[in-house]
Amino acid sequence: MAPxxxxxxxxxxxxxTDGTPGRPGAPAQGRELRARGQRTLRRLLDAGVEVFxxxxxxxxxxxxxxxxxxxxxxxxxxxxxxxxDLFAALVADVADQISALAAELEPIGPDEEGRRALRSWLxxxxxxxxxxxxxxxxxxxxxxxxxALGRMGADVLGQLAGALAEHAGQARRNRMxxxxxxxxxxxxVERLNYFVLSGQVHAxxxxxxxxxxxxxxxVLFPPR
Amino acid sequence: MAPxxxxxxxxxxxxxTDGTPGRPGAPAQGRELRARGQRTLRRLLDAGVEVFxxxxxxxxxxxxxxxxxxxxxxxxxxxxxxxxDLFAALVADVADQISALAAELEPIGPDEEGRRALRSWLxxxxxxxxxxxxxxxxxxxxxxxxxALGRMGADVLGQLAGALAEHAGQARRNRMxxxxxxxxxxxxVERLNYFVLSGQVHAxxxxxxxxxxxxxxxVLFPPR
Amino acid sequence: MAPxxxxxxxxxxxxxTDGTPGRPGAPAQGRELRARGQRTLRRLLDAGVEVFxxxxxxxxxxxxxxxxxxxxxxxxxxxxxxxxDLFAALVADVADQISALAAELEPIGPDEEGRRALRSWLxxxxxxxxxxxxxxxxxxxxxxxxxALGRMGADVLGQLAGALAEHAGQARRNRMxxxxxxxxxxxxVERLNYFVLSGQVHAxxxxxxxxxxxxxxxVLFPPR
Amino acid sequence: MAPxxxxxxxxxxxxxTDGTPGRPGAPAQGRELRARGQRTLRRLLDAGVEVFxxxxxxxxxxxxxxxxxxxxxxxxxxxxxxxxDLFAALVADVADQISALAAELEPIGPDEEGRRALRSWLxxxxxxxxxxxxxxxxxxxxxxxxxALGRMGADVLGQLAGALAEHAGQARRNRMxxxxxxxxxxxxVERLNYFVLSGQVHAxxxxxxxxxxxxxxxVLFPPR
DNA sequence: GATGAATGAGAATTCATTCAT
DNA sequence: GATGAATGAATTCTCATTCAT
Numbered sequence: 001m002a003p004x005x006x007x008x009x010x011x012x013x014x015x016x017t018d019g020t021p022g023r024p025g026a027p028a029q030g031r032e033l034r035a036r037g038q039r040t041l042r043r044l045l046d047a048g049v050e051v052f053x054x055x056x057x058x059x060x061x062x063x064x065x066x067x068x069x070x071x072x073x074x075x076x077x078x079x080x081x082x083x084x085d086l087f088a089a090l091v092a093d094v095a096d097q098i099s100a101l102a103a104e105l106e107p108i109g110p111d112e113e114g115r116r117a118l119r120s121w122l123x124x125x126x127x128x129x130x131x132x133x134x135x136x137x138x139x140x141x142x143x144x145x146x147x148a149l150g151r152m153g154a155d156v157l158g159q160l161a162g163a164l165a166e167h168a169g170q171a172r173r174n175r176m177x178x179x180x181x182x183x184x185x186x187x188x189v190e191r192l193n194y195f196v197l198s199g200q201v202h203a204x205x206x207x208x209x210x211x212x213x214x215x216x217x218x219v220l221f222p223p224r
Numbered sequence: 225m226a227p228x229x230x231x232x233x234x235x236x237x238x239x240x241t242d243g244t245p246g247r248p249g250a251p252a253q254g255r256e257l258r259a260r261g262q263r264t265l266r267r268l269l270d271a272g273v274e275v276f277x278x279x280x281x282x283x284x285x286x287x288x289x290x291x292x293x294x295x296x297x298x299x300x301x302x303x304x305x306x307x308x309d310l311f312a313a314l315v316a317d318v319a320d321q322i323s324a325l326a327a328e329l330e331p332i333g334p335d336e337e338g339r340r341a342l343r344s345w346l347x348x349x350x351x352x353x354x355x356x357x358x359x360x361x362x363x364x365x366x367x368x369x370x371x372a373l374g375r376m377g378a379d380v381l382g383q384l385a386g387a388l389a390e391h392a393g394q395a396r397r398n399r400m401x402x403x404x405x406x407x408x409x410x411x412x413v414e415r416l417n418y419f420v421l422s423g424q425v426h427a428x429x430x431x432x433x434x435x436x437x438x439x440x441x442x443v444l445f446p447p448r
Numbered sequence: 449m450a451p452x453x454x455x456x457x458x459x460x461x462x463x464x465t466d467g468t469p470g471r472p473g474a475p476a477q478g479r480e481l482r483a484r485g486q487r488t489l490r491r492l493l494d495a496g497v498e499v500f501x502x503x504x505x506x507x508x509x510x511x512x513x514x515x516x517x518x519x520x521x522x523x524x525x526x527x528x529x530x531x532x533d534l535f536a537a538l539v540a541d542v543a544d545q546i547s548a549l550a551a552e553l554e555p556i557g558p559d560e561e562g563r564r565a566l567r568s569w570l571x572x573x574x575x576x577x578x579x580x581x582x583x584x585x586x587x588x589x590x591x592x593x594x595x596a597l598g599r600m601g602a603d604v605l606g607q608l609a610g611a612l613a614e615h616a617g618q619a620r621r622n623r624m625x626x627x628x629x630x631x632x633x634x635x636x637v638e639r640l641n642y643f644v645l646s647g648q649v650h651a652x653x654x655x656x657x658x659x660x661x662x663x664x665x666x667v668l669f670p671p672r
Numbered sequence: 673m674a675p676x677x678x679x680x681x682x683x684x685x686x687x688x689t690d691g692t693p694g695r696p697g698a699p700a701q702g703r704e705l706r707a708r709g710q711r712t713l714r715r716l717l718d719a720g721v722e723v724f725x726x727x728x729x730x731x732x733x734x735x736x737x738x739x740x741x742x743x744x745x746x747x748x749x750x751x752x753x754x755x756x757d758l759f760a761a762l763v764a765d766v767a768d769q770i771s772a773l774a775a776e777l778e779p780i781g782p783d784e785e786g787r788r789a790l791r792s793w794l795x796x797x798x799x800x801x802x803x804x805x806x807x808x809x810x811x812x813x814x815x816x817x818x819x820a821l822g823r824m825g826a827d828v829l830g831q832l833a834g835a836l837a838e839h840a841g842q843a844r845r846n847r848m849x850x851x852x853x854x855x856x857x858x859x860x861v862e863r864l865n866y867f868v869l870s871g872q873v874h875a876x877x878x879x880x881x882x883x884x885x886x887x888x889x890x891v892l893f894p895p896r
Numbered sequence: 897g898a899t900g901a902a903t904g905a906g907a908a909t910t911c912a913t914t915c916a917t
Numbered sequence: 918g919a920t921g922a923a924t925g926a927a928t929t930c931t932c933a934t935t936c937a938t
Contacts, residue, residue, distance in 0.1 A: 184435065
C-alpha cells in the first residue's frame with residue numbers, strides 16, 4: 001500500500017484549501033490562509049481528532065478542543081462554525097482517505113499472492129484506523145435516525161465493502177450476496193480494530209492482521 | 225434464563241418488585257411498587273430504550289424520556305437516581321439476557337445439525353438486538369477511554385464470544401486464537417444486525433441470518 | 449374612554465393564556481399555568497417592559513430581565529424561547545391594547561364636544577404610552593429593513609391613524625390626504641409623548657394634552 | 673455653514689484634514705491624511721452610515737462596517753477609537769448640518785411667501801434626512817435613560833424647534849407654548865419623513881412636503 | 897404517587913478590541 | 918498604511934437535578 005500523503009498529520013488539502021466558496025458558518029475557512037492561519041487550522045483539526053477520540057462527539061467540549069490546540073474560543077469560531085462543523089471537516093478528510101484506500105485494493109485471489117495483498121491492505125486500514133478510528137466510530141454514534149453525517153459513515157464503509165466485493169469475484173459462488181458478505185467482513189474488520197485499539201481485547205497488531213486475513217480468505221474463498 | 229441480580233427487568237417478564245433495600249440513589253426503587261408504580265416504572269424503562277435508541281446516551285435528555293413516558297421530571301427521579309442510573313438498569317437487563325443467550329448456545333459442529341443450531345441462535349440474537357440494539361451500541365459509544373459502562377459492553381460481547389469459542393472447539397486448528405476469532409465473529413454479527421436494522425443495508429432478515437450462518441461455518445469449520 | 453381591562457399590569461389574556469397551541473420555543477407557555485406559573489410569567493413580562501424600557505431591545509440582557517423578575521435564567525427559558533420571544537409577546541399585548549384604543553375613538557368634530565372627546569382619547573393614549581412606550585418605540589428601532597416586528601409597529605400606528613382619519617371626516621377638505629395627515633398627527637403625538645416622558649422636553653402632562661388637542665383641531669378642522 | 677468643530681466631515685464637503693492633536697483614542701485621526709488615508713476614512717464613514725442605517729447602533733458589528741468599507745478590522749481602529757467613536761463622528765457631522773439648516777430658516781409668516789420659504793426648508797430637511805435619517809433615528813434608539821448620544825438627538829431636534837419657534841412668532845397667540853409646539857411639529861416632520869423613506873407609508877415626496885407645509889401653517893398661523 | 901415549577905452550573909457562541917507582520 | 922489573526926470577556930441558552938404542593 002502506498003498512502004498518497006503523509007498520514008500522521010492531517011493533510012491540508014481536502015479540508016482546508018479546497019476551492020469551495022467557503023461554506024456558510026466556517027468564516028475564515030473559505031480563503032487564503034497564511035502560514036500562521038494554516039498552522040492554527042492544523043492544530044485545531046489535530047485537537048479535534050484527539051478530543052473526539054477520547055470523549056466522543058457529544059461529550060467533547062469546544063473548550064477541550066481549544067485547550068488541546070492551545071488557542072482560544074474566539075479562534076475556534078474563526079475556523080469553524082461550531083463543533084459539528086469541525087467534525088464534518090474531519091469526516092470529509094477521513095472519507096477521502098478511505099476512498100483512496102478502497103481504490104488501492106488490488107484484485108485478490110485465494111493464492112499466496114492474494115493473501116499478501118489482502119493483508120497489506122488490512123494493515124493500511126489499521127494504520128488509518130489508528131488515527132481516525134474515533135471519527136469513524138462516532139459517525140455511527142448511536143443514531144438510528146440517520147443524520148447526514150451518520151449516513152456518510154455507512155456510505156464510506158459501504159465503499160470499502162464495494163471494493164472488496166468487486167475484487168474478490170469468486171465469493172460469488174454459493175448463496176451469499178457478495179455485497180452484503182463484504183460489508184459483514186468490513187464491519188468485522190472495523191470492530192476488531194476498535195476492540196484491539198481500545199485494549200478491550202488483548203492481541204498484538206500482527207496477530208490481529210493474521211487473523212483477519214485468515215477469516216477473510218476463508219469466507220471469500222472457501223476451498224471447494 | 226435466570227436474572228443474576230434483582231433489578232427491575234424489562235421484557236419479557238414482568239418487572240421485579242423485590243424488597244431489596246434499594247441501591248443508593250434510586251430513591252423509590254427499593255420500595256414495594258404497587259400496580260400504578262409498576263406501570264410507571266415500565267413506561268420509563270421503555271421510554272429509555274426508545275430515546276437512547278434514537279439519540280444515544282449523551283444526547284438523550286431526561287426531558288425526552290419523561291415525555292416519551294408521559295410523566296414528569298419529578299417522577300423520573302422517584303425511580304432513578306439519574307440518567308445514568310436508568311441506563312445502567314437497562315444495561316443490566318440486557319446483560320442478563322445476553323448471558324442467558326450465551327448459556328443457550330449448544331455445541332455446534334460443521335454438520336447440518338450444528339448449522340441449524342447456529343442459525344437459530346443467531347435468530348435469537350437478532351430478536352434481542354431488535355429491542356436492545358441501541359443500548360448495546362450505546363455502550364460502545366465512541367470512547368476509547370474506557371468508562372465503566374463502555375467496559376460492560378465489551379464484557380458482554382466477550383461473554384458471547386467466549387460461549388462461541390467454547391462450543392466450537394474445532395476452530396482451534398490453524399493459527400487463529402479462538403477467543404479472538406470468536407470475538408471477531410460476534411462483532412460482525414452485531415454490526416451487520418445494526419446495519420440491517422438501521423436500514424443502511426438492504427437485506428431481509430432471513431437473508432442476513434443465512435449469510436451470517438454461512439460465514440461463521442466457513443470460519444469455524446474450514447473444510448480441511 | 450373605558451379601557452376594557454386594568455392597564456397598569458399586563459393583562460393575562462392576550463399574552464399568556466390564548467388558545468394557541470403553544471408557539472414553538474415558548475415551552476411552558478402553551479399550557480395551563482397554575483397560580484405560581486402565572487405569577488412568574490407576569491413577573492417576567494413586567495420585567496421585560498421595564499428592562500426594554502431602560503435599555504432598549506438590543507442592549508437588554510436576559511440577565512437584566514431575570515434579575516428584575518427575581519428569578520433564574522432557567523426559568524426565563526421555561527417561558528420564552530429567547531429575548532425576542534418575550535419581546536414579541538409584549539408587542540402582541542400592546543398591539544391588542546392599541547387596537548382597542550383605536551376602536552374607542554368616537555366621531556369628533558370642531559365643537560367643544562369633539563375637542564373634549566379628542567383630549568380624553570389622547571389622555572388614554574398617554575396612559576398607555578407610559579407603560580408601553582418603550583415597546584412601541586423599540587418596534588421602530590432603527591430598522592429600515594423591515595422585520596416582522598418592525599412592520600407591526602407601523603401597522604399599529606397606522607391603525608390609530610386610520611381610526612382618526614375615519615372619525616374626522618372634515619379634514620378631507622383641502623389638498624391633504626386624510627390618511628397621511630392622520631398618520632403625521634399620530635406620529636407627532638407619539639414622539640411628543642416620548643420627549644415628555646423621557647424628560648427631554650419639560651412640560652406637564654396636561655399642558656402636553658392641551659397642546660396636542662389644539663394642534664389636532666387646528667389641523668383637522670381649520671376655521672374655513 | 674461653518675462646522676463648529678474640527679472633525680472629519682462627510683458629505684458634501686471633502687474630509688477635513690486639520691492638524692488637531694487628535695482626540696484621545698482616535699489614533700490615526702490627528703495625523704495628516706494622505707490621499708489613500710482620505711479614501712479609507714471616507715469609505716469607513718460611508719459604511720458607518722449604511723450599516724447603522726440598516727441595523728441600528730447596537731446591532732451593527734464592526735465586522736459589518738469593515739466589510740462594507742472593504743477594509744480590515746485593524747484599519748478600522750486606525751481611524752476610530754471604537755464603534756461609538758465612529759458613530760459620534762457621524763453624529764457630529766449631522767449635528768453640524770442640522771445647525772446649518774436651523775440657521776438657514778428665514779422668518780416665515782402666513783402669507784404665500786412664508787409658505788414657500790417653509791416648504792423649501794422642509795425640502796432641505798428631507799434631503800438631509802435621506803442621507804442621515806438613520807443616524808438621527810439611532811440617536812433616539814429606544815432608551816429612556818438618556819445616554820450622552822441620546823441627549824444629542826434631542827438637542828439637535830430641539831435646535832430645529834428653537835429656530836422654528838423663533839421665526840414664527842405669531843404662533844404665540846393662543847395657549848400653546850411655542851417651543852413645545854415647535855418641537856411637536858419638528859417631531860412630526862421627522863417621523864413622517866421616516867415613514868415615507870422606509871416605505872411604510874406610500875406617499876410621494878412632494879405630496880409629503882405639501883402636506884407638512886399645510887399642517888405647519890395651520891398650526892403656526894391659525895386664521896383668526 | 898405524582899407533578900409543575902424552579903434552579904444554576906456548564907457549555908456554546910459572539911464580537912469589540914489588540915497584536916504581529 | 919494596511920491587514921490577517923488572535924483574544925477573552927460577555928452573553929445566550931441548555932439541561933440534569935431539586936423542591937413544594
